[in-house]
Amino acid sequence: MELQRGFPLLGQQYKALLYKNMLLSWRNKHSTFLQLFSSLFFMFLIFCIQEAIKSRYASSSSFETNTDPEPLVAPPIPACEEKFYTKLPCFDFVWSGNESARIREIVRRIRENNPGRPIPAEKVKEFRTPNETDDWLAINPMHCPGALHFVDRNATVISYGLQTNSTPNARRGNYEDPTFKFQIPLQLAAEREIARSLIGDASFSWVVSLKEFAHPALEIFSAVQSAGPTFFLAIAMFSFVFQISALTTEKELKLRQAMTMMGLYDTAYWLSWFTWEGMMTLLSSLLTVLFGMMFQFDFFLHNSFAAVFLLFFLFQLNMTGFAFMLSNFVSKSSSSTTVGFFTFIIGFLTQLVTTFGFPYSQDYSSTYRTVWSFFPPNLLAKGLNLLSDATATPQDPGVSWNGRTRCAPNDTECVITINDIYIWLVATSCLWFILTIYFDNIFPNSSGVRKSVLYFLSPGYWTAKGGNNWKEGTICSCVSSVPQWESIVPDDEDVQEEESRVKQQATEGIVDSSIAVQIRGLVKIYAGTTKIGCCKCKKTSPYHALKGVWLNFPKDQLFCLLGPNGAGKTTAINCLTGITPVTGGDALIYGHSIRSSTGMSNIRRMIGVCPQFDVLWDALSGQEHLYLFASIKGLPPASIKSVVQKLLAEVRLSEAAKVRSGSYSGGMKRRLSVAIALIGEPKLLILDEPTTGMDPITRRHVWDVIEEAKKGRAIILTTHSMEEADILSDRIGIMAKGKLRCIGTSIRLKSRFGTGFIANISFAVDVSGTPNREDTSSTVQHTAVKEFFKSHLDVLPKEESKSFLTFVIPHEKEKLLKDFFTELQEREKEFGIADIQLGLTTLEEVFLNIAKRTELESAAAEGTFATLVLNSGVSVQVPVGVRFVGIPGTESTENPRGIMVEVYWQQDDSGTLCISGYSEEITIPPHVQLETASTR
Numbered sequence: 016m017e018l019q020r021g022f023p024l025l026g027q028q029y030k031a032l033l034y035k036n037m038l039l040s041w042r043n044k045h046s047t048f049l050q051l052f053s054s055l056f057f058m059f060l061i062f063c064i065q066e067a068i069k070s071r072y073a074s075s076s077s078f079e080t081n082t083d084p085e086p087l088v089a090p091p092i093p094a095c096e097e098k099f100y101t102k103l104p105c106f107d108f109v110w111s112g113n114e115s116a117r118i119r120e121i122v123r124r125i126r127e128n129n130p131g132r133p134i135p136a137e138k139v140k141e142f143r144t145p146n147e148t149d150d151w152l153a154i155n156p157m158h159c160p161g162a163l164h165f166v167d168r169n170a171t172v173i174s175y176g177l178q179t180n181s182t183p184n185a186r187r188g189n190y191e192d193p194t195f196k197f198q199i200p201l202q203l204a205a206e207r208e209i210a211r212s213l214i215g216d217a218s219f220s221w222v223v224s225l226k227e228f229a230h231p232a233l234e235i236f237s238a239v240q241s242a243g244p245t246f247f248l249a250i251a252m253f254s255f256v257f258q259i260s261a262l263t264t265e266k267e268l269k270l271r272q273a274m275t276m277m278g279l280y281d282t283a284y285w286l287s288w289f290t291w292e293g294m295m296t297l298l299s300s301l302l303t304v305l306f307g308m309m310f311q312f313d314f315f316l317h318n319s320f321a322a323v324f325l326l327f328f329l330f331q332l333n334m335t336g337f338a339f340m341l342s343n344f345v346s347k348s349s350s351s352t353t354v355g356f357f358t359f360i361i362g363f364l365t366q367l368v369t370t371f372g373f374p375y376s377q378d379y380s381s382t383y384r385t386v387w388s389f390f391p392p393n394l395l396a397k398g399l400n401l402l403s404d405a406t407a408t409p410q411d412p413g414v415s416w417n418g419r420t421r422c423a424p425n426d427t428e429c430v431i432t433i434n435d436i437y438i439w440l441v442a443t444s445c446l447w448f449i450l451t452i453y454f455d456n457i458f459p460n461s462s463g464v465r466k467s468v469l470y471f472l473s474p475g476y477w478t479a480k481g482g483n484n485w486k487e488g489t490i491c492s493c494v495s496s497v498p499q500w501e502s503i504v505p506d507d508e509d510v511q512e513e514e515s516r517v518k519q520q521a522t523e524g525i526v527d528s529s530i531a532v533q534i535r536g537l538v539k540i541y542a543g544t545t546k547i548g549c550c551k552c553k554k555t556s557p558y559h560a561l562k563g564v565w566l567n568f569p570k571d572q573l574f575c576l577l578g579p580n581g582a583g584k585t586t587a588i589n590c591l592t593g594i595t596p597v598t599g600g601d602a603l604i605y606g607h608s609i610r611s612s613t614g615m616s617n618i619r620r621m622i623g624v625c626p627q628f629d630v631l632w633d634a635l636s637g638q639e640h641l642y643l644f645a646s647i648k649g650l651p652p653a654s655i656k657s658v659v660q661k662l663l664a665e666v667r668l669s670e671a672a673k674v675r676s677g678s679y680s681g682g683m684k685r686r687l688s689v690a691i692a693l694i695g696e697p698k699l700l701i702l703d704e705p706t707t708g709m710d711p712i713t714r715r716h717v718w719d720v721i722e723e724a725k726k727g728r729a730i731i732l733t734t735h736s737m738e739e740a741d742i743l744s745d746r747i748g749i750m751a752k753g754k755l756r757c758i759g760t761s762i763r764l765k766s767r768f769g770t771g772f773i774a775n776i777s778f779a780v781d782v783s784g785t786p787n788r789e790d791t792s793s794t795v796q797h798t799a800v801k802e803f804f805k806s807h808l809d810v811l812p813k814e815e816s817k818s819f820l821t822f823v824i825p826h827e828k829e830k831l832l833k834d835f836f837t838e839l840q841e842r843e844k845e846f847g848i849a850d851i852q853l854g855l856t857t858l859e860e861v862f863l864n865i866a867k868r869t870e871l872e873s874a875a876a877e878g879t880f881a882t883l884v885l886n887s888g889v890s891v892q893v894p895v896g897v898r899f900v901g902i903p904g905t906e907s908t909e910n911p912r913g914i915m916v917e918v919y920w921q922q923d924d925s926g927t928l929c930i931s932g933y934s935e936e937i938t939i940p941p942h943v944q945l946e947t948a949s950t951r
């Protein structure tokens with residue numbers, strides 16, 4: 016099937032990813048609802064605040080309709096207010112100038128003639144001069160709203176000064192203007208009595224009336240302006256957190272990595288996210304403005320719709336870009352809420368500062384403004400402030416679409432217009448999006464792969480599509496130089512032969528068309544760093560996961576890679592699929608090098624990978640997964656439907672095709688992963704433990720699928736099921752500690768590394784499960800059979816119970832077996848034998864032997880003790896370089912089940928340690944003679 020390439024593929028991937036994003040939003044209804052409709056809730060809150068403030072001012076103030084206030088006629092000096100909580104002396108007013116009799120008389124009259132309320136003498140405090148007053152006040156706290164300071168200048172001139180004190184009038188934190196309440200009454204009283212005193216007429220009087228100019232009603236409080244920045248920021252935070260979470264989840268669950276392995280273009284990935292979130296932002300902003308209009312806020316009704324909508328849309332788009340950029344710094348989706356919380360708190364505080372006027376005024380330099388404007392919430396706060404000011408009173412026209420471009424020529428206070436805010440928002444949005452792509456490339460991904468900091472300067476980046484300008488490393492890298500593993504001669508002759516063949520082909524440039532994959536001395540060293548906390552790094556030594564592997568995988572064959580945990584199987588697969596950069600060596604997949612940029616993009620088109628762990632979106636169904644991956648792979652759109660149906664049927668998921676994968680069982684998920692790997696008929700199929708978690712019936716079915724898939728392609732399979740390896744593989748390689756330990760067909764490995772033949776001798780038992788003879792006679796029979804085996808084949812039982820004996824017969828005794836078993840069968844009755852079974856040792860034994868040998872080698876290399884794990888599961892610590900001899904047989908009577916130690920452990924001429932044979936062991940008896948290798 017011809018796969019799509021270039022722009023058509025980019026377009027196809029973009030559409031499929033956009034559809035995926037839409038499905039995820041649709042399935043994640045709660046989050047989407049909050050993203051779109053949270054503005055309704057916040058608008059309602061703003062409305063409630065607005066109403067509460069309005070009602071408070073409407074009842075206590077006449078400002079709004081204050082076009083014809085009552086005239087203030089000779090207002091009295093009010094009584095000072097006693098403050099029960101401070102208990103300070105309280106005076107209605109203080110005065111100075113008491114040396115003059117005329118002044119004292121004037122003050123007496125002021126007290127007595129106070130309209131409606133004569134002031135008692137004790138409520139007035141007198142001083143000689145204003146300075147005396149100040150000195151006294153400085154050390155004697157008291158409540159007093161005002162002071163009159165008289166000077167008797169000459170017979171016709173008396174002057175006075177006036178002081179007011181606003182502090183005692185500040186109630187519950189509210190500042191009260193003293194002008195009307197204290198200053199004017201004191202002033203009127205002083206002037207009235209001075210005039211009477213000077214003209215000598217005690218009844219002389221006049222009336223002063225005060226009233227404000229008529230003015231339009233004022234919007235005394237705009238809830239949108241005051242609470243808007245915080246609340247609109249809160250609306251944007253829902254999307255912000257979801258966006259970080261969605262991107263981080265795809266990274267954390269390796270979903271993006273899985274798509275990359277299928278040939279995903281980064282451009283398609285980011286474009287699809289930008290588009291989808293852009294659409295959500297557009298909708299959310301539109302709803303915000305409509306809800307604002309629904310609640311009849313002047314801000315939304317009087318400003319032009321386009322001006323308000325643009326502010327909200329650009330701000331939310333900006334926050335989206337900001338979230339995308341921050342997602343590069345977040346590795347766990349659970350941290351997205353924390354990031355959102357801190358962003359909100361910081362945004363709230365900086366908005367508060369912005370509302371107080373910093374730095375958007377002439378008082379601050381433009382540098383402050385530039386730095387401040389990089390944080391989107393600040394731009395929102397300033398934008399809201401500008402639009403709110405434009406609708407401060409009903410007479411203000413609001414911002415119209417055309418009249419907002421620059422500051423008015425005579426407006427010296429203007430430093431930024433709404434137009435500047437739009438430009439800033441657009442520019443910073445672009446900046447965030449560019450930084451998102453940049454950080455995405457230079458930060459290590461889930462496999463620790465990153466590009467160099469200046470990757471975009473390399474011409475190859477712009478010409479080689481899908482390339483891997485890799486650099487390996489984590490935040491603090493400790494990679495040492497690559498060791499020359501090539502110089503190490505492998506232990507096993509088959510491995511040696513394979514290695515020589517590959518090396519020869521590589522050096523002579525021989526192209527063997529029957530080979531699908533050629534691994535040429537692959538080396539992988541993981542940087543030896545362990546991260547502690549968020550920023551600290553502890554240095555550990557680099558880990559050598561692959562130590563120079565040379566291997567051919569022929570076409571039309573299934574190669575099974577076995578090995579204990581941590582052997583390096585997944586690392587080898589990750590290197591082949593381009594997920595992990597190799598440290599040394601190379602591999603050719605159908606002639607394309609995994610180290611070249613173009614090679615890797617070609618390789619991705621011809622491989623199918625079933626990763627070790629299921630990489631699936633819980634919210635997408637099996638069918639949707641296959642549609643998505645088929646589109647990413649580049650299958651022609653017309654063929655996708657039929658391919659998906661066929662694959663679903665192959666892995667028996669047709670019935671569950673429309674069920675979300677989150678509700679699949681473990682086995683169903685594995686089958687879906689296998690189906691994904693089979694998309695596009697890959698020439699190389701890589702299956703990393705594909706049948707884990709499957710029941711025996713399903714496993715057999717998947718084996719059929721794999722067997723069927725063998726035709727026309729190479730398959731690399733890793734598994735921990737020896738049965739699976741035995742049944743499916745054409746060739747098996749066993750790895751341990753980063754090296755290939757043996758290679759060959761199953762039969763070859765069994766005959767070379769198995770312990771030999773297994774003979775199971777069953778004795779007749781009655782229905783109750785006990786032997787049909789007396790225990791003593793059964794013991795006699797057991798002993799007779801054991802002696803028979805010992806005398807003819809020189810073997811002891813590996814396992815024994817009342818009903819059976821198991822013997823392991825070494826390969827070299829193969830020739831004796833025919834005659835031996837003929838005689839045993841003839842003497843069956845004599846020995847009380849019910850059944851004799853003879854079989855070749857299993858692949859599992861081969862595997863265990865190789866694993867044990869590796870352990871011993873490691874111990875030998877370290878020159879310490881080795882742990883020898885015997886078949887019974889018992890482990891023994893044995894010193895390296897010694898062998899055990901002469902175990903007294905008397906132990907067997909004390910412990911009838913475990914006949915004792917016979918571990919022969921020696922070094923051959925090349926210095927390699929090997930076990931020449933062992934039987935079951937429990938403890939090393941104290942009388943075991945240890946003979947060091949040097950005394951042999």
Ligand SMILES: Nc1ncnc2c1ncn2[C@@H]1O[C@H](COP(=O)(O)OP(=O)(O)OP(=O)(O)O)[C@@H](O)[C@H]1O
Pocket residue numbers: 462463541542558560578579580581582583584585586587627
């Ligand atoms: N990203 C990594 N950073 C550091 N060490 C790693 C990394 N990935 C794997 N390793 C180490 O490399 C070794 C080989 O790991 P790998 O996953 O290839 O083993 P495996 O044979 O696939 O094991 P399993 O059977 O458990 O899947 C292990 O010791 C592992 O700890």
